[in-house]
Amino acid sequence: MTMPNASAFAGKFAEEARDRLKTLTTALLRLEEAPGDTEAAAEVLRQGHNIKGSARMLGFLDISEVAHVLEELFVRAKHDPSVLGRAGFDAAFSAVDALARRVEQLAAGVIPAADMSAVCETLSRLAGVSTPSRAAGSSEQQEAISQPAAAEPPPASSAPQSLRVPVARLNGLTHLAAELVIHTLQTTQRQAELRGLNGVVGRLRDRMREARLARPAQAAAAAREIAECAEALEHVSRRLRHFLGTFSDDCVRLNLITEEFRQTVIELTMLPLSTVFDAFPRAIRDLTRDVDKEVELTITGGETELDKRIIEHIADPMIHLLRNAIDHGIEVPAERLRKGKPAAGRVTISAEQQGNRIVVTMRDDGQGIDPDALRAAAVARGIGSAADMAQWTEARLVELIFDAGFSTRASATDVSGRGVGMEIVKDVVVRMGGAVRVQSERDRGTAVLLDLPLSLALLRVVLVEAAGELFALPTASVRRLLHVRSDEIAGPLQNGAGIDLGEEIVPLASLSMLLNGFMPEAAARQPVLVAAAGDRSVGLIVEAVHDEQELVFEELRAPLREQRTFSGAAILGNGDIVPILDVGALADLAANASAPTTSRPAVRIERRGGRVLVVEDSLVAGELQKSILAAAGYDAHIAHDGAEALEMLAEGAWDLVVADVDMPRMDGFELTLRLRADPRFQALPVIIVTAREAAEDKRRGLEAGADAYVLKREFDQLHLLDTVQRLILRSAGAHV
Amino acid sequence: MRMQDDAPPGLPSELTPAPQDVGAPPDGAPAVERVSYLGFLVGLEMYGLPLEHLRDVSRLKRLRRIPGAPAHVAGLMNVRGEIVCALDTRAILLLPPAPSRAGGFLIALRGFPDPLGLVVDAITDVYAIDPAAVAPLPASCPATRARLSIGSATVADGVMTLLDLRQMVAQP
Secondary structure (H helix, E strand, O other), X not given: OOOOOHHHHHHHHHHHHHHHHHHHHHHHHHHHHOOOOHHHHHHHHHHHHHXXXXXXXXXXXXXXXHHHHHHHHHHHHHHXXXXXXXXXXXXXXXXXXXXXXXHHHHHOOOOOOOOOHHHHHHHHHHHOOOOOOOHHHHHHHHHHHHOHHHHOOOOOOOOOOOOOOOHHXXXXXXXXXXXXXXXXXXXXXHHHHHHHHHHHHHHHHHHHHXXXXXXXXXXHXXXXXXXXXXXXXXXXHHHHHHHHHHHHHHHHHHHHHHHHHHHHHHHHOEEEOHHXXXXXXXXXXXXXXXXXXXXEEEEEOOOOEEEHHHHHHHHHHHHHHHHHHHHHHOOOHHHHHHOOOOOOEEEEEEEEEEOOEEEEEEEEOOOOOOHHHHHHHHHHOOOOOHXXXXXXXXXXXXXXXXXXXXXXXXXXXXXXXXXXXXXXXXXXXXXXXXXXXXXXXXXXXXEEEEEEEOOOOEEEEEEEEEOOEEEEEEHHHEEEEEEEEHHHHHHHHHOOOEEEOOOOEEEEEEHHHHHHOOOOOOOOEEEEXXXXXXXXXXXXXXXXXXXXXXXXXXXXXXXXXXXXXXXXXXXXXXOOEEEEEOHHHHHHHHHHHOOOOOOOOEEEOOOOOOEEEEEOOOHXXXXXXXXXXXXXXXXXXXXOOHHHHHHHHHHOOOOEEEEEOOOOOOOHHHHHHHHHHOOOOOOOOEEEEEOOOOHHHHHHHHHOOOOEEEEOOOOOHHHHHHHHHHHHHHHHHHHO | OHHHHHOOOOOOOXXXXXXXXXXXXXXXXXXXXXXXXXXXXXXXXXXXXXXXXXXXXXXOOOOEOOOOOOOOEEEEEEEOOEEXXXXXXXXXXXXXXXXXXXXXXXXXXXXXXXXXXXXXXXXXXXXXXXXXXXXXOOOOOOHHHXXXXXXEEXXXXXXXXXXXXXXXXXXX
């Protein structure tokens, strides 16, 4: 019988057993691959033995029984490897599956034993041992069968309720907490200092008032008094200047610590992608079993870390993509050989961090997606005529597989080499703020790229105003900020306008109209935010663009869960609640509310990206940055060092400075310091781009007053453009 | 600090939730234990909800309206750092909208999977009620209200309709 307090330990046992079963599965796969792998064999035995031991100790005899016969099988295999044929491994894997199911039952609190006799019998037969008859065990099984609760496995709660956190991270947090406390104390002291100064100013004001009211006879005394006050004021002013200096230092430091603190807290809930990837070798084994295909799987980047919630959500879509690759991508060996490919198909899964995004790629070397089949399917579905479809590029055609209803099993897409449910994959990824891209080449293979955010917890948003209320728009979705004259859009808006951005026309709509059904009174110039979610874009007319903030994202709960126009809500610094807009839903609303894009009157907008000064002594790097910025619509110019930059800045109006650190005459730090000291440039955003990676340098750069610090190592177009756009948006918002 | 600000006047500072199960009739042994109810006004009528479902009472302020939300949702409110969905009690009881938006309280609820609250006009008091003294609603009572309540009880300040919170919250 089970120990009286077995249930108290069931959770702990389950947590440990999950890990052990995972290791066991990996070892089994290795052993099946290379039967001579004695290390893998030893690992199987070790894990099996450990599970048996703990289970027996806690009285989970059904588990210990299975673990025992599994162990027997592998002990026998040591002397007679022939027992481990295909059947042997099948039996071992189904035993592991049975154990895993049972462990999840335990985790959910179902303690009574389950019937594991079928698994045990198969294993025993293979191991050549008689089915052990344990009176206690079998009687308990009888008991269990009579209990319906144990027969039906509860919904598996695959997400563990506790998290393992590396000690180093916790220590980091402890240090940061201490630093935060120190700086909070310092801030409190500054408050006292400020209060003192305020008192002095108040007394001076009273003295001067009195002096002004003095009778003419006392004019001389009054003049002396006023002169004294002026001197005292001069002293106060000096102290205030000093105060401001130290206070802004405090702010910078506090910001840095807060930033680091937040980062560390976020990292606490990060999990490595291997949490998902580790299940794939086993999945490949199951998926290829019945289709007579061979697949070699290579995984890289499993150590890359992502928000736990993202990890939990992408497991199913990834398995789906894997199934698609095997079912529809990889050809049977004979066909592969005919095409001059190795008999075994290759599936490569890789993950890498790019700025604050993670890109997960699943690539196969199968037959690729057939563009002609896609064309035919598109014509059949009425997406366009055969002539239209002939015009479409292959890249555009491939995107069709994400359309709802396009990739159903009944449709021709199945024939074209990509299977079902791609729209579900896309839906999950887009919902998390990510994007999916597909690249395919006939007979060379297909690659699916999942572009995912690093974290869901914090969301960078632009605050906008509509009908007098604030709404948050995720910064990642904002493509451009424009201004239109209201007389330009008044007419076209009546019948569903579009906004012509040169390369495309996107639907234009008033945010207030979309949300509330009425248009507030228009100002002479109105800001328009062009936002995109996946392939849908919308130009949103708002009344004002406020600042950009980083908010703690919360999902909308019942009864607002079904609210499509909002993805969540957040609490602002002042305690107010701001709803977070769902750009995809707004784009759909805008598109449905108006005429089709082709026939709608378009408002043409001149490109006004902003004027950016690139300060860079290296000709190559300077030209590169200039061309990246120019391609994104910015008016970019180059200065070759800090001194030249100061001259150029003094001559015209600029929106942003991108500065290198190491330059002759005046380096980037000094340039930034000078700009911050000059009232004309105090608000001008400065980005420092450098190869210097030391934290000390970053601190120096930010302390000098730079708004962002981009490393050349991680310097990629998107990251720089993101930062430039964010800062220009911020300073534009401050002026609107 | 904010707790002081938010606490409505006349409400006892220590609200001890009653341990009894409100819905269950006293079975077996004669249960004379009384159940505590929070009384509040919606319009001129007095209603009550079991104290064990009460998490927090605060003045209704900075209620954030959500465009396109169902009619029975008044908006979202920040209750000590948590985003609580404020239900419009009037709309649920099919009463006409309040003449003015000034004043009012949010009763934040406990015991539901999502953070919910009820918007009410005023708080009256906490009453201990003997379950045996709960009377059925008069037949003249509108069907909606009858469906959303478990009965009525006479207390010092008048007759109080005892709300069935699960039904209230389950509103479509």
